Each structure stands twice: as C-alpha cells, then as structure tokens.
Amino acid sequence: MATRIPKRRPPPAAARLESRKRPSQRRSRLTVDQLLEAAARVFEEHGFASGTTNRIAARAGVSVGSLYQYFPNKEAVAVALLERHIADAARRLDAWIATLVAEPRPLGETLRFFVEQALALHADRPRLHHVLFEETRLPPRLHDALHAWETRAAQRLAGLMRAYREVRHPNVQVAAAIALETVEALAHRFAAHPRAALPPAALARELTAMLEGYLTGGTSQRGLGDGEPPAPAGLTAACSAPRRRAPPS
Amino acid sequence: MATRIPKRRPPPAAARLESRKRPSQRRSRLTVDQLLEAAARVFEEHGFASGTTNRIAARAGVSVGSLYQYFPNKEAVAVALLERHIADAARRLDAWIATLVAEPRPLGETLRFFVEQALALHADRPRLHHVLFEETRLPPRLHDALHAWETRAAQRLAGLMRAYREVRHPNVQVAAAIALETVEALAHRFAAHPRAALPPAALARELTAMLEGYLTGGTSQRGLGDGEPPAPAGLTAACSAPRRRAPPS
DNA sequence: CCACAACGCGAGCAATTACTCAGAATAGCT
C-alpha cells in the first residue's frame, strides 16, 4: 500500500489530523507509551512503509483499535516519535550549553565536546533516525519545529563562540550555522552508514580540527568577488599567507 | 501496498533479481529509456512507495506488462536509475580531475571548483536523489558500487591534494576522505532542504574556506590520547606544529 | 510474402494495508 493518509473517507471521519483523544487514566497513558516504544522498534525493523499499524499494536501488546484511539493515523505515530526526539535533543543541548557557560573550557575542548555529543546523539538508534527523518513525509508543523530548533541551536552556538577571543571568523552567526550544519550532516551520514576507513574516533578528531581551523581562521569574507590570483602557481603559500593569529612581523 | 519484493511466489517465477530480458530491437530500447525517464519523474513526484509501477508505465506511455518485461520488479527500476546516476557522477569526476591535472590551479580555486561541482551535482533533481538514496532499500550490490565510487573518489582527491605543497595535513588520505564526506554530506543536506540563512553562494564560500583551512593546517594527529594541554589557553599553534608530510625525525 | 521471434497490451489476481465499529472489559466514583 502506501501511506494513504488523508484520503479515502471524506464525509465520515478520519480527517482530523490532531491528536484525536488524550489519555486520561493511568492505564491509557501506559498504553500510549507502549505504543510509542513499539512503534520505534517496528519502524526500526521494517521501515516506515512496512511498519504497519497492526504490527505496531501487536508489538505493544494491544489491539489496533487502541492505537487509533490515540493517533488519528499512522503518520501521527511517527510524528509523535519525532517530536519526542526533538524535545530530547533540545534538552540535551540546553544542558551542555549551560555546563559550558558555567565553567568555560578552551575552544578545542568545547568543540570536541560538541562534536562528540552530536555524533553520540545520532549514533543512538540510527536506523530509527533514518526512518523518521528521511522516509517519513513530515508535515509542515514538524518542518517548522525542526527549523526552529536548528535556528535556536545556531544562535546558542554563536553566543558560545563569541566568548572565545580566538574565534576570528568575520561573521560568527554564519560560522556557527555552518559548523552546526556540518556536524549534523556528518553525524547523520556516518550514523546511517559507518565507514570502516573512518572510525568514530578519527572522525571526531578530524572534524574537531576542521571546525577549529575554520572558526579561528580569519578567512572568507572576501570570496564572492573571487578572482585575485592567490599565489602564482598554487604553491609556496602555507602558513606564509597573511592571516595568522599573531602576524609574525 | 508496500514493496513486497522477494516474497509471494516461491515456485513460479519472479525471484530472479537479474535484468530479466535485454532489449534487442531499437523499439524496445526506446521503451526502456522512456520507462526510466518516466520512473524518474514519478519517483520524484510520489516518492518510492507511492510511485507505482502502473503509474510509471502510464507516464511512459506503455503498459505495465512492458515494464515487467525489462525489469524483474519495482526495485530494479530504482536500481537502474541509481546505477545510471552513479555512472554519470563518476564520469564527471574523472573529467574534472583530468582537467585539473592537465592545467593545475591554485589550491583555493581547485577546492572551490570541487565544492561547486559537488553542490551542483546534487542540486540537480534533489527530490529524485533523495528518493533513490534514502527511501529506496538498496541491494548489497549497489551499496558496494557506491562504496567503490567513494573510495575511488577519495583516492583521486588525495592524489590531487598531494600535488599541493600547502597541504600539510599529516595524512592526506584521511584528509581527502573527510573533505569528500563533508562536501557530500552538506551537498546532500542542502539539496534536500535549502536554508534561507545560508544561500548556495555563501555555503560554497564558507565550505571552501573550511576545507582549505583544514587541509593546509597541520593540526590533528595528536588527538586520540587527548589530555595534554594543547597550549596554555588553546591558541598559538597553527602552522607552527612540527609534523608535515615527511616525518621530521 | 511468410514464418518466427521480439515486443506490447491491460484486465485481473492475490496480497497487503490503513482504518472502523459495535460491543466487551475496566476504572473511578458514590
């Protein structure tokens, strides 16, 4: 079949994309929790398309009817899972930013911590991650939530970076956004398909180095206009280039 | 329904994952081409799960029967599309590496070209890309092909980098792999979901700067054992570090 | 022009799935 979501029954009912019903008794709250955990496992195992609602219900030890009492449709289950994940990530981000603000550490350590946290966050249940983020068609609301999260994270990271004198990038906001996207993108990619040639430790080390170099380098604000021959035959220049932290002469 | 691929009919036929039949007349070769192009469009529009074989056939102006004469199942269509794409990418990579070897350019320009090519490659039909790479369960054969392509690309890039004296990373092979993965990951990410805050031009510029800094910085081969205070307050060191391509002592 | 092979057709089968509904079971209260 295939995700026939807002189709089929125009007059009767099923168009309500909202939550349908909220569990009020303890029993039902437990049911919802079991359903969500079962859904996570089933999606992990079968993917979104083949992760059928019947399978989810069975795995949770309840009947399909119960599932549809709390979720208007299959997509809503995935969305709930996604929201739960986003909330968790946001909580973690806040926590470690608070830590770093409370007791500052050298830039290198901060970045390394950041990279490792991001990698760890994605290394946990990578298949589920993939199913939820890539296979599921997320509704606009979720898109917005994700965007908001990312913006907030970039701003917080920028704020953190501004505290370091070594960070010389001309536009900290942009630099933070790039750094965040880079880490996210690579974490995503390596969680889904680990590369034997680049084990997690090496990845973390290299990525940290790359970010540190990027943030502390004063490069790239010319760009745009390109041109300008940057050294005769593509050589010589190494550290000789004008920008350094402390101009030698 | 849902990708019921190697199921259902054990004795009769349909288990052959190979190509089934090859078109020999001109007419049939045209049919196959039309089918592939139609499949690309249909997958783009509906995703893999809802991109039904009937729809593909209809879009191609032929009947389903004809589709199944050349493809053993739906998945095979996606795989064919994917193989076509990989071949194309490999061809482009070879072409521009040849160009760069023929007439060398400064590192910055080379990197910028590399970044822009990668971004452009993914910016073309991003939705189709996503469907094929993320929504489709690719068979081991394809996985291997992709891995091979990536390895080859990394090696070629490393070879190219070795020609630049400014490239100071202690392990060019690793550096090239990281650079490649980074560009691929970001290209992928931004093709799928462009960020208004980071338009393509800015992304290309920043990414180029980041890579250049990374490749020309001698940082990162200590790491691993961590600890060791990296200079009083995380600064100074830049190109000053001792390691270069050739181990000093 | 003829016979044979390659190719194309498309109704329809069998499987699979999202989702419903009428009633049974349970919890919470007096």
Add this chain to the structure above:
DNA sequence: AGCTATTCTGAGTAATTGCTCGCGTTGTGG
C-alpha cells in the same frame, strides 16, 4: 453494589498495489 465514562478488542472493509499471463502487434530473416 451499581452506574457511567473511559479504554480495549479484533474481525471486517474498502482500497491499493505488485505482478502475471494470454493474446494481439510489429519487426526481421529468408
């Protein structure tokens, strides 16, 4: 216990889809 709202049940329904098969059409070699 008795009563009501909440929760759970699961067989059933309509839709949808991958894929087949028997037959018609077109190309090719002689």
